[in-house]
Amino acid sequence: MTDTTTPDTVFYLDCDTGIDDSLAIAYLLGTARDRLVGIGATSGNVSAAAGAENTLRLLGLAGATGIPVALGEHHPRRGEFDGGAPHVHGADGVGGVALPVTDARLVAEDAVELLADLVERHGERLHIIAIAPLTTVARALDVVPDLASRVDGITLMGGAVTVPGNITPFAEANIANDADGAAHVLAADWHTITVVPLDVTMQHRFEPRHTARLARDGGPLAQAVSAMFEAYFDFYEPGLGVRAAPLHDPLAAAIAVGDVAVVDALHDELHVDVTDSPERGRTFRAASPATVPPSDGGRRTTVTTVLGVGDDAADRILRGAASDPR
Ligand code: RIB
Ligand code: CA
Numbered sequence: 287m288t289d290t291t292t293p294d295t296v297f298y299l300d301c302d303t304g305i306d307d308s309l310a311i312a313y314l315l316g317t318a319r320d321r322l323v324g325i326g327a328t329s330g331n332v333s334a335a336a337g338a339e340n341t342l343r344l345l346g347l348a349g350a351t352g353i354p355v356a357l358g359e360h361h362p363r364r365g366e367f368d369g370g371a372p373h374v375h376g377a378d379g380v381g382g383v384a385l386p387v388t389d390a391r392l393v394a395e396d397a398v399e400l401l402a403d404l405v406e407r408h409g410e411r412l413h414i415i416a417i418a419p420l421t422t423v424a425r426a427l428d429v430v431p432d433l434a435s436r437v438d439g440i441t442l443m444g445g446a447v448t449v450p451g452n453i454t455p456f457a458e459a460n461i462a463n464d465a466d467g468a469a470h471v472l473a474a475d476w477h478t479i480t481v482v483p484l485d486v487t488m489q490h491r492f493e494p495r496h497t498a499r500l501a502r503d504g505g506p507l508a509q510a511v512s513a514m515f516e517a518y519f520d521f522y523e524p525g526l527g528v529r530a531a532p533l534h535d536p537l538a539a540a541i542a543v544g545d546v547a548v549v550d551a552l553h554d555e556l557h558v559d560v561t562d563s564p565e566r567g568r569t570f571r572a573a574s575p576a577t578v579p580p581s582d583g584g585r586r587t588t589v590t591t592v593l594g595v596g597d598d599a600a601d602r603i604l605r606g607a608a609s610d611p612r
Contacts, residue, residue: 297323302332303327309536317606323354325341342391346389359398363466374521402429413542416460419464443537445484447593472589487533511607546603556589
């Protein structure tokens, strides 16, 4: 069984605010608003700067601008930011939906400094939810070497273990966009590390009936997220053969909060291919010397890789995202 968080747990969210990140933020505000103690934006779907601005505007719609938002890493651990995924999330990351400008501003510290401060302040009550490339979390592990053992744990959306990737046949986007960062994070000695891969996120989807309910029952943030999903549906419909979109990031958030039950999981090592080969970014269970990253140091961490969750996941995410009080 997956180690679940408790009502005392507080959360740091690392995101690359695109469309499913936006639903994850709406969900967290609806279910754990007072426990969301910081947000960092890392380049992925959009640049870190664009993701940070999207996040500020979403919080503004929900009247939640008291939550600190910090700028995370722009370039991956190796290489350069590739410009994001405008074909999936739109050039602005939010499906072309005009989000009202907010007077909220980023905090002066960067996301690594914010996360380090939160570790000092909250220690083992702090749980990290990572729904973006793991560049910022990896750098935080460099800056605070015992970070992984001091916090409650990490839940991350990423990887593809028994299914193909979505960036290459082997690699999922959050891992592919920074394979070295992912390898560094997966090798750290977390109390608990839960990976939520495409294997499970592709099984749970929103359809127009969900986003219609979201717009009807929710406040301004829920209505904006509902509108964004039209672009997400447009991207996924040809491949899925139905107008729907997978709940990648919201599912990771709902598992971290303990709202969605894990019903099937692997509990063993998980590694990332960091070679400069076509399989770069592949996530797999049994390491071989050629693919164990140097930063790994051969350490073996037991990872919970989620393969199945309760059938009511989409409804629970809908209920949470629609329940933000504004
Ligand atoms: O592969 C899906 C992941 O990549 C999600 O986090 C999505 O927002 C993108 O970041
Ligand atoms: Ca994301």
